[in-house]
Amino acid sequence: MKNKYKDLIEQTFDFPQDEFSVEDNELNLYDIPLMEIIKQYGTPLKVTYLPKISSQIARAKRMFNVAMAKVDYKGAYNYCYCTKSSHFSFVLEEALKNDIHLETSSAYDIHIINALYDGGIIDKDRYIICNGFKRPQYVENIAQLVDDGFENTIPVIDNKEEVELLDAAIEKKCKVGIRIACEEEPKFDFYTSRLGIRYNDIVDFYKRKIKTNKKFQLKMLHFFINTGIKDTAYYWNELGKCLNVYCELKAICPELDSLNIGGGFPIKNSLNFEYDYEYMTEEIVAQIKHICEMNGIEEPNIFTEFGSFTVGESGAALYSIVNQKQQNDRENWYMIDSSFITTLPDTWGINQRYIMLAVNNWDKEYQRVFLGGLTCDSEDFYNAESHTNAIFLPKLEAGNTQYIGFFHTGAYQESIGGFGGIQHCLIPAPKHIIIDRDKGDNEYYTRLFAKEQSYRAMMRILGY
Template identity: 60%
Template sequence: MKSYIDLIEQTFYWPQKEFNVEDNALKFHDVPLMDIIEKYGTPLKLTYLPKISQNINQAREYFANAFKKLNYKGDYTYCYCTKSSHFSFVMEEALKAGVHMETSSSFDIPIVRKMHEKGFLSKQHYVVCNGFKRPLYRQYINELINDGFENVVPVLDDLNEIDSYEAEAKNPFKVGIRIASDEEPTFEFYTSRLGIRYNDVIDLYQNKIAKSEKAKLKMLHFFINTGIKDTAYYWSELGRFIDKYCELKKIAPELDTIDIGGGFPIKTSLGFEYDYQYMVDQIVENIQWICEKNNVETPNIMTEFGSYTVGESGATIYSIFTPSYLFKMFKVTLKIFV
């Protein structure tokens, strides 16, 4: 091992889809970085926009493949999690790829308005409103409903949230229910700080949603902080969630969608490995199996991918002016090791 490139080639698969070296210069998605550096200098942040639509379409393909393989009855909807990046060029690129939107605070609703004004988002797009709803956030949601945004879906995060929409919304509206999942035992909070407890879901539907003349239960929402991982914990929580969907579906025939949140990991190192298609296949298969076992119609599936949408499209470039003492020590150690 005589050079750094030797270390890279012997440790990782190289070159990779995103990176390659040509004439001793690094390329990022076939874009020559040195040309950009010479023009704009450093430090520099850049976004390779085509990667956004590539990841969106790739996720759609994963679910389409799983649906076809399993003969799954239902539709798939891709929502973009706005808090991952609020830059207009990112939002516009995602919306051009046909995504719907997920919001998490009052700061996001003016973005929905702006995207509609610019023609990137219609009043038929889904706007899934997550997060704890403070008064301004609820006001903005009611205004969207009253302005004719047909598929605004406030996801109820506490037992009294629906009261605001009942009082202020003039048009019929859809709602979702976020279920508070149990976190991993090692997590600081064993039960999620957000959402409705499993034991309260049926009561919330029967006592408030079912009695409403304007509200319609559209979806059940599920999310865990660890993301989508092939662990016993993830499959246990997903199974528990689908069991609750089946129980609720039997008394709420209008419920037709589950939102499994986000959580696709992204490439943060050259050694990253993750079988996306396998995980999607397993998710869809588990949903289908539990629904069939309970004699319940399989739901439409919605996701809210944020980091997965934009995380691999960006790069930050720095210049090294002088090596530090620690770097010099590392080189000496490496030389001795070799």
């Protein structure tokens, strides 16, 4: 009878997969034996696998270049990484090995740009796309970049008043963009995005505020759908509306030459995940070219701002099962040695799904369980409501610790969880390690980025 955990996974999913394999009943991630990592560092443990960042960037570049070649697209493709997905230096440094550009969203982001330049990691020719609502400090920092010679800094106008703020702060000539306020999906509580300027106002706004100002040159129209790039009538309709505005603007603004379609490529959140990246890329490029040809204008350079797609699949969180609690006839709880609220806040905040697998004991019988965190908060759990299927894990045995992993957790979790700050119930932030590979022999190696948070660090923050 096939009642082992390995049987369950292999019968339920197409397994093994690109990043996952099993050897001696233990899970490998990108051919790295996770039990070796756990034996060296313990749990709870956050992991970042750097080579995945570069491979995702190369994948997107390849898809867009192939799509452009198929339709003889004349514009260029520019890959931007949006720093808000993960601000860590090791993420930015790995991403920037791949000849990419950056997108910022707040005043402090600009200090990261300066640090990267001072470290010789970027030059002043990089595109720096400045999104977000512009408060005075953000405007001042953008102005500092422009006046210091970062001539491809492009502040994207999010509200009409920003033009006056930028005009007062910037001394040199400056390229700018305009963000379109897209219509939201019907399920939203509101009809129009709070971000950007309404479709109907953009041409008039350009004529009154930008065309007449010799300091500014409109180079980019920015378009982003909050729900991501999906093969739906809603997405294609919004893209078409955006392109119509682009064509209308281009007719009166010859220097406009770039369309920013934002981010929105999904990441794999289940072993059953299916998404045709190549089809979507080819369809986007083909539609942009088609609508531009219909209007008799040159197709624009395409910019994307992939964040989660860049860094999400590089991350993992590893835990030990420290206890089992049978609370009634049907509910069997496995307690992890950390907290979901503090280490994977998206599971709690937006019911985010992640790939969850046992790390060891794949040859043991399995049972259905609920996963509970260490805080005394009733919401600190992970179960079938936030997972693709009911959770099944190997049965526990005395003296044989069960380890589990959550995978593709590399985007947003540290910043939303308040890395290095105060966590719910003062649960400490776990160790964080980085895994990379030697360029020569391709052997993996690890380094410790952050120790587990100490009580002294917390006490200092709290003023004790």
